[in-house]
Amino acid sequence: xxxxxxxxxxxxxxxxxxxxxxxxxxxxxxxxxxxxxxxxxxxxxxxxxxxxxxxxxxxxxxxxxxxxxxxxxxxxxxxxxxxxxxxxxxxxxxxxxxxxxxxxxxxxxxxxxxxxxxxxxxxxxxxxxxxxxxxxxxxxxxxxxxxxxxxxxxxxxxxxxxxxxxxxx
Numbered sequence: 001x002x003x004x005x006x007x008x009x010x011x012x013x014x015x016x017x018x019x020x021x022x023x024x025x026x027x028x029x030x031x032x033x034x035x036x037x038x039x040x041x042x043x044x045x046x047x048x049x050x051x052x053x054x055x056x057x058x059x060x061x062x063x064x065x066x067x068x069x070x071x072x073x074x075x076x077x078x079x080x081x082x083x084x085x086x087x088x089x090x091x092x093x094x095x096x097x098x099x100x101x102x103x104x105x106x107x108x109x110x111x112x113x114x115x116x117x118x119x120x121x122x123x124x125x126x127x128x129x130x131x132x133x134x135x136x137x138x139x140x141x142x143x144x145x146x147x148x149x150x151x152x153x154x155x156x157x158x159x160x161x162x163x164x165x166x167x168x169x
Contacts, residue, residue, distance in 0.1 A: 006030045006078050009051065010148040012086075012113030015039040015060065015137035018046045022136055022147050025163045026051060029149060031077075035113035036086025038065055039137065058086035058113060074107070079155030081107040088112035091123040091130050102126050109157055116142040120160060129157050143167055 009026030016039030026032055032051045036058025038044055044065065047053045056073050057066045073084040088098040088110065102110075106126040111133075118134030134146035145165040151158055 004078060005151055005153040007151050008033055008077075008149065010035070010111065010131065010133045010150070011136040012133045013037040013058070013116055013135035013137050013140060014043050015135075015139040016043050017137040017139070018043050019136065019138075019145065019165065021165055022145075022163065023050055025147055025149060033084060033111065035084050035111050035133065037061060037113060037137075038069075039139075041065065041068075044068065054084065056084050056086055078152040080109055080152050080157065082109045082111065083107040084111040086112065087114045090115070090119055090132065091121050091125070102128075108155065109152075116140045118146045118148070118162065120148070138167060 007029045009029035009032045011022060012035040015037055029051060032047050032053050034055035036056045037060045038055060041064050054073060055069045056071060057069045075082055087095060089095045106128050109129050111131045113132060115132055116135035119132045121130045123130050131148060133148040135142045136145050136147050145167050147163045149161040
């Protein structure tokens, strides 16, 4: 089966702050995916009014966001199974809940947030691409705000691009 190509804008840990520089970076994207700690409904609304949004809630998100989004989001995009969650760990150090599910039903792309540390790692054990887009917001210990843009083409994630913004500017 032949699939189309979808361009994704990926971010996490906005903590209520959605920078216009990130929206500019996502201008050519078809969808935005957010891996939790959105922060507030205003941030959700800003992203949703810009592009179609797929998101999960994170540990700092309140009831209003938890009603709108799930803890785990499983779906297929252009033939690639995708799993987005907020707290998942990373290859070799997955949270127990994540590790248990990976051994039964691994996705092709696993996206987590929470750590505020940008990581893109191919996990040989589960044959998946792990992505943590770091933190796009202005709250936290990170010195650089980050976001990721990529394409899923016929089930294959490719053309990874990273936006880095000095948090003090």
